Amino acid sequence: MSSTEVTDKTPAAAPPGGNGAGGGDGLLQLMLDGMRRNMRQYGMLIALGLIVALFAVWTDGDLLLPRNVSNLVLQNSYILILAIGMMLVIIAGHIDLSVGSLTAFVGSMAAVFMVKNDLPWPVAVILCLAVGALAGAIQGWFIAYGGIPSFIVTLAGMLTFRGLTEIFLEGQTLGPFPKGLQTVANGFMPEVGPETNYHNLTLLLGIGLIALVVLQEVRDRRRQKEFDLEVLPAKLFLLKLVALGAAILVVTMLLASYKGAPIVLLILGALLVGFGYVMRNAVVGRHIYAIGGNLPAAKLSGVRDKKVTFLVFLNMGMLAALAGLVFAARFNAASPKAGLNFELEAIAASFIGGASMSGGVGTVLGAIIGGLVLGVLNNGMNLVGIGTDWQQVIKGLVLLAAVGFDVWNKRKSGS
């Protein structure tokens, strides 16, 4: 029905790059168009900004103190790791309720390997990731090849892994973990170079990152031109580069004025970039979107849907293991009650970040944004002294509002 409406928009195409004289209006229009197309993600980004601003004011700036920003990253790292995997699961049209239990289970395995048997920590880490992958693979096998709904399989997994955790730990808390692992989960990048009041390595890293981003964007633009594709007008492109650079710079400076970048942040960054790239550019990523968007159509297009589903759950298991290691190392103990409700936090993060119940929609960046919304809410509410009782109420309402806004927005646009 909207085919006419669609054709109407054609003139919104960019004026040829460079001489955007008097193109200020068109520029704004273009930005608005782009935002409208990704309403959910931009919406959440803006919401995140508002929440940050709100708490920054409310806490007299405490929220954005370098120390607190570092803390925020460390506190939320495991949820963010889980959210990345959960996003993939939800895009594929499934759900995983077992990740909280699996996090605890891998934590207990880590304790058994390192505390009880004194294995060197790198070996133990690899073993733990393998255990997670195996757990994910078993669940994935039942879901993909056994045809049992993921809700059921992972509900069973949630109970099973929680039980196994308690069996392995005999109901006790085990610790401490080797120093090396603790540094990875809780520590910062090493201090090097002259005294500058800032953390040198972090600064270097930030500058390197900016250079890399700019280089990548420029190369991308050149390739688009090579393929005779439309590109952003030069003005807007420059604006984009400046905005990106500024954002990275601000975070870098914040971190660098405390102890530097937490190592977990580097891991998270690598996961975000890696999974973002896979979901956007890899064949398997496309296939995940395809099976979630329309399973019969994907099957008839030759997508090996079972294999893809299996891999998604295998991956989730591995990420849950990583989250479990980080969590256990951060608290320097494996506890039978670790990871309670983590699955729900990760699922909430995914939905706040733009996933859809029916699958096929969402981005890895969205999961991170969703996770950060929850994280900043947690942190901010702690700082201003709101009790955990009210925190839950507020988080619940935020989830409802985020998804409600999306539903309303979709209905309005009539699709």
Add this chain to the structure above:
Amino acid sequence: MAGPVLEMRSIVKTFPGVKALSDVTLTVRKGEVHAICGENGAGKSTLMKVLSGVHPHGSYEGDILFEGEPCEFKDIRASEQRGIVIIHQELALSPFLSLAENIFLGNEHATRGFINWNATLKHATELLRRVGLSDHPDTRVADIGVGKQQLVEIAKALSKKVKLLILDEPTAALNDEDSDKLLDLILELKEQGITSIIISHKLNEIRKVADSVTILRDGRTIETLDVKAAETSEDRIISGMVGRDLEHRFPERSPHRPEEGAAPALEVRNWTVHHPIDQQRKVVDDVSLEVRRGEIVGIAGLMGAGRTELAMSIFGRTYGRYAAGTVLKDGTEIRTKTVPEAVAHGIAYVTEDRKHFGLNLIDTINRNISLSALKKVARRGVVDEHEERQVSERFRKSMNIKAPTVFEPVGKLSGGNQQKVVLSKWIFAGPDVLILDEPTRGIDVGAKYEIYTVIDKLAAEGKAVVFISSELPELLGMCDRIYTMAAGRLTGEFSRAEASQESLMRQMTKDKEVSR
């Protein structure tokens, strides 16, 4: 005979962009069995939906008189209260409830919201007996066959004190024995004074049960015939169904000349497929056919003839349970057990149901086009987005897909443009054999012509094209050869010269005993 029980006068019903009924008049006499026939899309089902209140009063023009009184039904309940009950083609039974529960669903024997099970069971047993079923009313619907389920639907209708029973292609999903039972029941109900309207395109069925038949074509009433009259032959009905003037235009096709000695691009031998659930039923029955390079071969058949089932079972066995048969490509036998295998052998299937099986509606044009051949724009598992975008831009232009960019979600496109995206997707996969299932269904005339041109071009490039359609003019306009199917079997093969609407329709309406 008695006077009219139902009169529908000058019914007009428009859907956005399509006029489904442009002027339909229907008169049904009391106590008769009245058949309605016509091609797919002639407006039969729409007419019955208007009558039963599925399309409420006000959404159509024209008058409906039932038992002499005007009717303004706002929903199905309203029409059921007057004794008009429709049984849809897709059965509307809840599979895990019992027969008794289904019969009284929405109409429960209850006092103050609590069900009286004794009364329910007693009445259910009576009603089941009336339709010739001896199953216990506590049996689950899922545990009885489709044939019996159809009878349960009728029992449900009887529970509503039905005066006019409408059956939409009641035997389409039934085997011969069950069909006979059902038809006998309709005659029995007629004895009891129940008027029936039966939509069917099986002519032998119409001759068996109907007193009169109304023929619809392109949303209009063509004529009403007395079935018992001598001059109402099957040919007479057929010519009424197809007699449309051929104002469609097709691209000029030069006749296909097969290369000497070359094996057919695709050959199917003795292909037999069983229904996925009812395993006694052969949905495709011993079908053998071939398509050569550069040739467009039509498969004509009415709904339920097994065309889609044939195509999908060949394409990676995506339908039913395989029973027998082989597929040969260029003379050598190939495995097509999974979709990737079929695609790797250069076979593409363009589904008739693009929304459910063809497209990911929430995704972009770009990504839909590349999906079935992502490897072509990927290096070592990584998609080159620029190349992908270039490819889809090329298709957007060459196929004339009307959208500002290839990043538009396909769900926002019109039917014709969606179909172009599906076609692009499979052309991009680079197949040798394209199976097109109803490629012009639900799209407007202009877009149809564009699709025909594309199909013609594909054949000219040396691809083998299988063209499944229930619109005879388009098959006659486009195909070098046409097979007809009925009840899962091939019932005829026509060269372009031999084929006519009448000759095709005759083979398409053949039933099993006739074809033997």
